[in-house]
Every structure is written in structure tokens, then in C-alpha cells.
Amino acid sequence: MxxxxxxxxxxxxxxxxxxxxxxxxxxxxxxxxxxxxxxxxxxxxxxxxxxxxxxxxxxxxxxxxxxxxxxxxxxxxAGVWPRLHAALLTELRRADLLDLGDCAVDGSHVRALEGGDHVGPSPVDRARPGSKHHLIVDRQGIPLTVALTGGNRHDVTQLLPLLDAIPPIRGLRGRPRRKPRRLYADQGYDFDKYRRLLWKRGIKPVIARWGVPHGSGLGKVRWVVEPSFAWLHQFKRLSIRYERRADLHQGLLELACSIICLRKLRLQT
Incomplete structure (x- = not known):
């Protein structure tokens, strides 16, 4: 080996x-x-x-x-991968390497060559079969949670499920953290309904609006999600979806997120 x-x-x-x-x-x-x-x-x-x-x-x-x-x-x-990811997030918070004040959310398309669950016609790839990876990251780009859907699912439909999927992150005294203070997103999340739902959860939505001229400044914080997708898709089994079973592809996504967290720990210790 x-x-x-x-x-x-x-x-x-x-x-x-x-x-x-x-x-x-x-x-x-x-x-x-x-x-x-x-x-x-x-x-x-x-x-x-x-x-x-x-x-x-x-x-x-x-x-x-x-x-x-x-x-x-x-x-x-057996649920090994989400528990591994949650344990590493706890280690990061204990080491003061996790910033849950400002988080960012986005989605990314991947081709699905073998079909299977959570596959749909991709609107950005000539309706070829595809899937989407949805990701929430902290201010440094550390993945907090990841989800898989069909390629034709709108990003905003996964906003609340993603927030619900953030594990309770311990590591410090007091209650475990499960939500960011502010959530940054691009124009794909520009719906007043979801802004109200985020406020109800105690999260300040910082979402770009359609029709607003470029230069809002939100990209200074929101950009971190793009390198996170690049780190995720450096694992070549994830850059194109081959697994027909959605749960196995989801498991590989969670394992990759855990490895990204572990790299961050190694760099700082």
C-alpha cells in the first residue's frame, strides 16, 4: 500500500x-x-x-x-464521512482556524456520464445530463457542508437544506455553532423570500441583486467559494460524476471536504 x-x-x-x-x-x-x-x-x-x-x-x-x-x-x-467532516470542523474551531462570521454559498455544474440519481439536463451544458455540487464555506474557503442535486435544480432551492446540513461545530465553550452570522451569495440567490427566511434564522443575507451595476464590493468576501470548488474538483473523481449512486458520490464529496480541512490543520500546526 x-x-x-x-x-x-x-x-x-x-x-x-x-x-x-x-x-x-x-x-x-x-x-x-x-x-x-x-x-x-x-x-x-x-x-x-x-x-x-x-x-x-x-x-x-x-x-x-x-x-x-x-x-x-x-x-x-454507516455514515462515516459526515462524522469525519464534523470532527475535523471541530478541530479547526478549537484551533481558532474557522471563521463562521462571514460565509459564502454557491453551486457548480459537473457532467454526469453514467446517469443515475440526482441527474438532470444541465442549463449551462446544452441540456446534457449533469449534476450540481452546492457548497457553503467559511470566510477562508473551508467547506462547511456540501450537497448533490440534479443539474437542472436552481441554486436557491438548496440554500435552506444546506444551512440545515451544517453540523453542530464544537471546539469552544458554550453551545456548538450551526449557522453563520452573515451569508454572501451571488445573483442566483436574489429572492426576497429567501432573504426573509435567512433573517428569521438570525442570519444576515448579503446577496447581490439583479440589475445593480458591477462594483458592489461583495466579491471581496464571496470569492472564497470559487477556490473551494477548485480544491474540490482537483479530486478528479469529482470533476466529472461517474457514480450512478448519488449516495456514493455524496460520500466522496464529504471525504474530499474532510481532506481539505485536514490540509488546513496541517498548514497551521
């Missing part, structure tokens, strides 16, 4: 969250189970390179791509 695929810091945080391995049968036990860290290396290899699961090199990774896919399926169904 290539050690660079699963660094020690990542494994230390993932291992406690994994479900226990099933007990081996006493009679006809079959092959030995591939170690969890080796299977995670297979998942990381596919996530980084974008190769098909069947083409993952077993001699490099340490297990077949099919084994890695099955472990991804099992761990996704």
Missing part, C-alpha cells in the same frame, strides 16, 4: 469512526479480509486519479478496486 494515499493524520481520525469488521466464519472462512487502511487507500487512489474502480492497480494500492468500492459503499451507508 502506498503510504502517501492514507497519511497517518487521516487514518488516526478515520479509524475510530469505522464500523467493526464482521466476524469470520469458523467453517469455510474464505479469504482474509483486506485491512481497512488498505481499502481506504484504494478509495483515495480512485478519488485522486479518477480511474474506474475496476482499473485501480491492485499491486500499487494493495487491494482491488472492487474491494475498495464495496468498502466505500459500506462506510457511506
Amino acid at each position: 502506498r503510504s502517501d494515499l492514507v497519511p497517518e493524520g487521516l487514518w488516526e481520525r478515520v479509524a475510530p469512526l469505522l464500523p467493526p469488521a464482521p466476524e469470520r466464519r469458523r467453517r469455510h472462512p474464505g479469504r482474509l479480509r483486506v485491512p481497512d487502511r488498505t481499502a481506504l487507500a484504494g478509495i483515495m487512489y480512485v478519488l485522486r486519479t479518477g480511474v474506474a474502480w475496476r482499473d485501480a492497480p491492485g499491486e500499487t494500492v494493495g487491494c482491488s478496486g472492487v474491494t475498495a468500492w464495496r468498502r466505500l459503499r459500506d462506510w457511506t451507508e
Whole structure:
């Protein structure tokens, strides 16, 4: 197994969250189970390179791509990835590396070559099948939550579900934080109804308006979401959607967000 695929810091945080391995049968036990860290290396290899699961090199990774896919399926169904992301956000807040005062939200289109759940005709890609990644980030571009929808879903329809999906972020004394103070967004979110809903939640909406000349100054804060999408789509398995199952693609998105959080921790410690 290539050690660079699963660094020690990542494994230390993932291992406690994994479900226990099933007990081996006493009679006809079959092959030995591939170690969890080796299977995670297979998942990381596919996530980084974008190769098909069947083409993952077993001699490099340490297990077949099919084994890695099955472990991804099992761990996704067990809810490992959102718990990993929440744990890393807590670490960032404890280290004073998370700024929840100003957050930004946006969506990004990706092609969906294999179809599946949450796929629709993309309005920016000649109605080809596509999906959307929706993201909320803090002031430094750290992803707080990510969601997957069909390519034909309007960005604003996911605004409230995204806010609801932000995990309770602990790390400091007092109540855990679950919402930003101010939320920045582009003109795609320019609906007075959603401004009122944000105010009701105690969040100040700072949303660009249609027809207003360029130069509002909102881009000074809102721009951070664009590099975050670039970081996310550096994982080649996410720049184009190949997974037919939406939950598995969502799991890979959450794993990628966790890795981005871990990089931020490493840079500052």
C-alpha cells in the first residue's frame, strides 16, 4: 500500500469512526479480509486519479478496486464521512482556524456520464445530463457542508437544506455553532423570500441583486467559494460524476471536504 494515499493524520481520525469488521466464519472462512487502511487507500487512489474502480492497480494500492468500492459503499451507508467532516470542523474551531462570521454559498455544474440519481439536463451544458455540487464555506474557503442535486435544480432551492446540513461545530465553550452570522451569495440567490427566511434564522443575507451595476464590493468576501470548488474538483473523481449512486458520490464529496480541512490543520500546526 502506498503510504502517501492514507497519511497517518487521516487514518488516526478515520479509524475510530469505522464500523467493526464482521466476524469470520469458523467453517469455510474464505479469504482474509483486506485491512481497512488498505481499502481506504484504494478509495483515495480512485478519488485522486479518477480511474474506474475496476482499473485501480491492485499491486500499487494493495487491494482491488472492487474491494475498495464495496468498502466505500459500506462506510457511506454507516455514515462515516459526515462524522469525519464534523470532527475535523471541530478541530479547526478549537484551533481558532474557522471563521463562521462571514460565509459564502454557491453551486457548480459537473457532467454526469453514467446517469443515475440526482441527474438532470444541465442549463449551462446544452441540456446534457449533469449534476450540481452546492457548497457553503467559511470566510477562508473551508467547506462547511456540501450537497448533490440534479443539474437542472436552481441554486436557491438548496440554500435552506444546506444551512440545515451544517453540523453542530464544537471546539469552544458554550453551545456548538450551526449557522453563520452573515451569508454572501451571488445573483442566483436574489429572492426576497429567501432573504426573509435567512433573517428569521438570525442570519444576515448579503446577496447581490439583479440589475445593480458591477462594483458592489461583495466579491471581496464571496470569492472564497470559487477556490473551494477548485480544491474540490482537483479530486478528479469529482470533476466529472461517474457514480450512478448519488449516495456514493455524496460520500466522496464529504471525504474530499474532510481532506481539505485536514490540509488546513496541517498548514497551521
